[in-house]
Amino acid sequence: MGKVVLFIAMSLDGYIARENGEIDWLWDDNDYGYEKFYNTIDTVVLGRKTYEQIFKLTENFPYRQKDVYVVSNIQEGSDDYATFIQPEQIRPLMNLLKKDQNKNIWIVGGAQLIHHFIKRDLIDEFQIAIQPTLIGKGIPLFHENDVEAQLELHEAKPYADGMLVLTYRKRQG
Template structure:
């Protein structure tokens, strides 16, 4: 049975992107554990804005070998790369996927999608890379929510660049 994993990077002051969605401040000078992480994933779930941004950042869709779902209030059906779901379909989809696969489910963003998952208490593991950069303002990793959760620090992995990958699991 797979688990739901939030794997994401943020600035040290808590932002995942600039206010306009840009991630130009984010380092890509090394792997930071991504290649190992992606081998543990069967399914990728992301928001519509994050999905659209992928096509601006790369010429080739990076998750072709994965099942991809995009949470959207605006789109339905599917395209060449993903199946679109409404926010109210998240819990039934997760229940189905967790019972149907052996690898994990990656929640990749953005902040609104993460908010839905937190409010439904669906994230089993948080892997948050903290980049030692302050961007001052932007899109916060966590929106205000109504759920209190206690997490246990499972691993803290520092990199020579100052990046720190923190892994938390639900108690």
């Protein structure tokens, strides 16, 4: 049975991108466990804005070998790369996918997508890479919300360049 995983990087001051969506501040010369993680997933769930940003950043869609869903309030159906779902379809889809596959589901997106999953209590594991860079302002990792969740630290992996990858899981009991 798969699990839903948020695997994401943020600045030390809590931002995942600049206000314009740029991630030029993010180091990309080390893998930080990405390839190992990527091999544990079958499905990628993207936010619409993140999905659109991908095509601005690269010519080749990076998730061709995975099942891809995009959560959107405005798009429906599918295109060459993804199936679009509405926010209210998230829970039934995650329940189905978790039962039907052995690998994990990766949540790839910004605070709005993450909020959809947090308020539905659907994230099983948070893998957050904290880069020791302050960018001052930008797109925060989390929206303000009225959901409280207790997590347990499962692993803390420091890297020589200062990156720290923290893995949290839902507290049991």
